[in-house]
Amino acid sequence: SGKTHTMLGGAPDVPEQVGVIPRICADIFAEKAALESKPNARSTYAVEVGYVEVYNENVNDLLADRKADSRGRPVEGDVNLTVVTAPGGGVLLQNQTLRVCDSPEAMLRFIESGNASRHVAATKMNARSSRSHAIFQIVLRETRTTVMANGSSVTGPGVSSRLNLVDLAGSERTADSGVQGKHFDQAVNINQSLTVLGRCIDALAKLSRNPKSVERPPYRESKL
Numbered sequence: 001s002g003k004t005h006t007m008l009g010g011a012p013d014v015p016e017q018v019g020v021i022p023r024i025c026a027d028i029f030a031e032k033a034a035l036e037s038k039p040n041a042r043s044t045y046a047v048e049v050g051y052v053e054v055y056n057e058n059v060n061d062l063l064a065d066r067k068a069d070s071r072g073r074p075v076e077g078d079v080n081l082t083v084v085t086a087p088g089g090g091v092l093l094q095n096q097t098l099r100v101c102d103s104p105e106a107m108l109r110f111i112e113s114g115n116a117s118r119h120v121a122a123t124k125m126n127a128r129s130s131r132s133h134a135i136f137q138i139v140l141r142e143t144r145t146t147v148m149a150n151g152s153s154v155t156g157p158g159v160s161s162r163l164n165l166v167d168l169a170g171s172e173r174t175a176d177s178g179v180q181g182k183h184f185d186q187a188v189n190i191n192q193s194l195t196v197l198g199r200c201i202d203a204l205a206k207l208s209r210n211p212k213s214v215e216r217p218p219y220r221e222s223k224l
C-alpha cells in the first residue's frame with residue numbers, strides 16, 4: 001500500500017514527505033523558467049492540467065464545472081467523458097476540461113479540487129481507500145518563434161506533450177477488506193481493470209521480445 005501517499009505526499013511542509021506529483025509540478029515550472037530565460041530563447045511554454053478518474057468503468061472529469069441547481073447549489077454527481085480514438089492515433093477524452101496553470105501552486109489547487117470529487121471509501125485496510133484510478137495529466141504546449149532567412153520571424157505552435165500520472169485504485173482480496181454491496185461492485189471493477197492492465201503489460205513485454213508475436217495487448221477491455 002502507500003500508492004496515494006507516494007503520488008500526492010504527506011504533510012506538504014515536510015520535505016521528505018512531498019509526493020511525486022508536487023515534485024514534478026515544481027520541476028516543470030523551474031525548467032520552464034530556465035528555458036524561457038536563456039539568451040536567444042525562441043520558445044515559450046504553456047502548462048495545462050487535466051484530472052480524471054476511472055470509476056466502475058466510467059471516465060469522470062474531476063475538473064469539470066459543476067452545473068448549479070435552481071438555488072445555485074452545485075449539482076452532485078459524476079461528469080462522464082467519452083473515450084474516442086484521436087485523429088493522430090492514441091486516445092482522447094471528448095470535451096475534457098483542461099485548466100491553464102501559471103504556477104506549481106495552481107496545479108496543486110486543481111488536484112485538491114479534483115480530489116474532492118474522487119471516489120474514496122473506508123475499508124478495513126484503509127480509512128480513505130481509493131475506489132477509482134485517478135489520472136492527473138500535465139499538458140505542455142510550446143510556442144516557437146522561427147526567424148526566416150529574410151530576418152522576419154514567424155510565431156506558431158511547436159511541440160506538445162502529455163504526461164499521465166496515475167494513482168491506481170487498490171487491489172485487494174474482498175474478504176480481507178470486508179467490502180459488501182456497492183463497495184463489492186467497486187472492488188470487482190477495480191480488480192478486473194487491474195487484471196487487464198497486467199495483461200496489456202505482459203503482451204507489450206512479449207511484443208518487445210518477439211515483434212512477430214500475434215498476441216495484441218487487450219487495450220479495449222478496460223477504460224483504464
Ligand SMILES: Nc1ncnc2c1ncn2[C@@H]1O[C@H](COP(=O)(O)OP(=O)(O)OP(=O)(O)O)[C@@H](O)[C@H]1O
Nearest residue numbers: 001002003004005006010126128129130169170171
Ligand atoms: N510512507 C508512508 N509514511 C507515512 N504514512 C504512510 C506512508 N505510506 C502510506 N501511509 C499512510 O497509510 C495510509 C494508506 O496509504 P495510502 O492511502 O497511500 O494507500 P493506497 O495504496 O493508496 O491504498 P488504496 O489502494 O486503498 O487506495 C494512509 O493514511 C497514508 O497516509
Ligand SMILES: [Mg+2]
Nearest residue numbers: 003004129130
Ligand atoms: Mg489510494
